[in-house]
Amino acid sequence: MQSKVINGYGRGQYLKPDPNGWSKRLKIFNKLNPIFKFNTACLNNPNIYELKERASWMQIAYGELWTEEIAGSRHNPRVIEYHESAGHKNKTDDKDWPWCASFVCWVYSKSKEHTGKITAKATDWKNWGKEDSKENPMYGALAVIDWDENDNGAGHVGFVVNVDGDNVYLLGGNQTGGDKSTNGKVCVSRYDKSVIDYFRIPDNYTPEQKDYEYDEFKNTNLSFETLSSTR
Template identity: 35%
Template sequence: MNKIIEKALSQYGIREIKGIRDNPKVLRYFNELGYDGYKLKDETAWCSAFANWVCKKVGVDYSGKLNARSWLGVGKPVEIPKQGDIVVLWRESPNSWKGHVGFYIRQTKNYVYVLGGNQNDQVNIQAYPKKRLLQFRRV
């Protein structure tokens, strides 16, 4: 199994805690990157923090930033992705600064399956419409 996928799967099911409490496992993704997770809280968008944490742990390049689109500058773009490649998606509109990032699992004609953090407030695998794809990247 790919080391990126293996590390990301080790976190499968970790989720935010609603309300004033925070999941220390989610805060760890921020803290180990040099951000103050206790100030940011687990309701802060954490997909990029999770992707950074995974890549840092396995010793590959990472953006070090909390915005998903920062991953468009990491590694190299690829047309045919492999498991563990980075998937960068747009949110709201293709021109928005907002996005989502995770790790490629597989794809169908219309969907790309992403293993990522902050997907329905947890680490899981979720299908996203391919029309939201900005780029696949290999680190």
């Protein structure tokens, strides 16, 4: 399916000469493959929640999976767009500027029902909206990590997609596999629940019991082992 979207013909079909360049398309396949696997897992699981009925902003966030920063003048226009939604129109180097909070701003700005705030500072989100349970946050809750409580802005924000014991899995921007030399990207990362200081949800969102149940999500066969951990 990915091949038909990109090329107009299947992956096993080749045109000679190849008009688009197989090596370039292969890179695109590799990026799309995890996303299509996730979609297939959801479609094949009759018990999976309808995401559109649970925290609708999460559909927007998932649509940005694998968006990746580029250092220097060859910046990723999408990451710059995240910064612009947070009120920063002069950010031209993806890698020099943290963008987890800008990503959150962008996601909420695209949500018609639930709006966020305009800030590129992660810890500014700790008083936004209303508080959610620290023991069992809802799907789509905004997790806020304040690495330095002296309020210098050092922190991280991301959306909760799964809770498994002491582990919380966040879909967020500017996340990597722990190696800071690696480009930050939008991906799912695992965090210890103890490092998360706040869980927030929009003021005008009324959670239901199903928002706090993760068994169906765990059964989708989405492998977190292939996804990144905290940056």
